[in-house]
Amino acid sequence: MKTAALSAALRLGLDRPLRWLRRKSAVVLMYHGFTDRPSDGLVNYQGNRLQQETFRRQLAFLKDHCHLVTLRQVAASLSGGPALPDYAVALSIDDGYESVYTLGFPVLREAKAPATLFVATQFVDERIPLWPDRLEHAFAGAPGDAAARREVLKGLQRRAKGLVPDQRERLIAPIEAELGRALILDASAPETYRPVTWAQGKEMADSGLVEIGSHTHTHTIVTLLDEESARRELALSKSLVEKNVQRPCDLFCYPNGDYDDFSPKTSLYLKDAGYRCGLTTVAGFVAPGSDPFEMLRFGTDDRDSFEKFRMTFSLGRNLLQAARRGLA
Numbered sequence: 001m002k003t004a005a006l007s008a009a010l011r012l013g014l015d016r017p018l019r020w021l022r023r024k025s026a027v028v029l030m031y032h033g034f035t036d037r038p039s040d041g042l043v044n045y046q047g048n049r050l051q052q053e054t055f056r057r058q059l060a061f062l063k064d065h066c067h068l069v070t071l072r073q074v075a076a077s078l079s080g081g082p083a084l085p086d087y088a089v090a091l092s093i094d095d096g097y098e099s100v101y102t103l104g105f106p107v108l109r110e111a112k113a114p115a116t117l118f119v120a121t122q123f124v125d126e127r128i129p130l131w132p133d134r135l136e137h138a139f140a141g142a143p144g145d146a147a148a149r150r151e152v153l154k155g156l157q158r159r160a161k162g163l164v165p166d167q168r169e170r171l172i173a174p175i176e177a178e179l180g181r182a183l184i185l186d187a188s189a190p191e192t193y194r195p196v197t198w199a200q201g202k203e204m205a206d207s208g209l210v211e212i213g214s215h216t217h218t219h220t221i222v223t224l225l226d227e228e229s230a231r232r233e234l235a236l237s238k239s240l241v242e243k244n245v246q247r248p249c250d251l252f253c254y255p256n257g258d259y260d261d262f263s264p265k266t267s268l269y270l271k272d273a274g275y276r277c278g279l280t281t282v283a284g285f286v287a288p289g290s291d292p293f294e295m296l297r298f299g300t301d302d303r304d305s306f307e308k309f310r311m312t313f314s315l316g317r318n319l320l321q322a323a324r325r326g327l328a
């Protein structure tokens with residue numbers, strides 16, 4: 001009923017005045033890859049990979065109601081560059097999955113929509129799987145009730161998040177061995193976990209639509225690292241992108257990106273390494289005057305309704321929840 005009321009309100013265009021109130025603030029959307037099927041309850045259980053059709057529908061909405069800009073334009077506007085057009089929206093895609101090339105890029109091309117892909121360079125360069133995928137893959141093939149497996153998986157992912165690479169390895173490798181399911185990213189690996197190749201990344205960058213940024217080398221939370229390791233991650237990932245894509249890499253996106261995962265100190269490391277911005281996963285608009293090294297974003301989730309997506313641009317998620325409570 002609540003959703004029906006919201007749908008009816010949106011059909012009447014009642015979000016338009018609210019969007020107008022927000023027109024001077026940019027929205028940076030966060031994606032994590034794409035899929036051609038709904039979640040089976042374990043693979044993509046968090047809804048990180050968006051179905052291609054949903055992405056197509058979102059871009060059609062953005063073309064009609066917003067002004068698509070590049071993240072570089074957003075970063076420049078926050079550092080004294082030209083002001084953004086009203087209703088500015090930039091697309092960012094984290095991690096560097098192959099599905100960005102196979103399923104996302106064709107849709108970006110159809111819509112002529114620019115996006116920035118943030119790659120964890122060890123994932124792309126050495127085809128070492130991202131650790132959440134190793135756990136997901138191990139549990140996806142394990143015996144037993146799916147809901148129970150998902151709960152154990154969630155708990156382990158929460159634990160692994162706070163670990164540096166060595167500690168994480170000591171947690172994950174025995175689980176893979178126990179379940180007899182280690183994720184190896186060869187040609188037979190499930191498509192959903194594979195990284196983009198450098199050639200695919202370069203092709204997307206050469207199209208002029210996709211810019212490649214850094215998401216660290218090992219996808220470790222930067223504030224967990226000592227200064228030397230943090231600076232090494234930032235420099236190494238930058239140089240690997242530049243070498244393989246043959247373009248400057250000066251846009252950065254924090255792994256995990258929550259309040260504890262960036263700080264004035266990490267902003268300084270980014271500036272020293274030659275980056276122009278740092279993207280977080282904290283939800284919010286990018287208003288004129290925002291700190292380019294603590295850029296807020298709104299996530300997308302395959303489990304969300306289109307109404308929720310649409311309301312992002314007028315109210316933001318927190319206010320939407322309040323509105324929902326009001327409608328209840």
Ligand SMILES: [Zn+2]
Nearest residue numbers: 094095255256
């Ligand atoms: Zn990530």
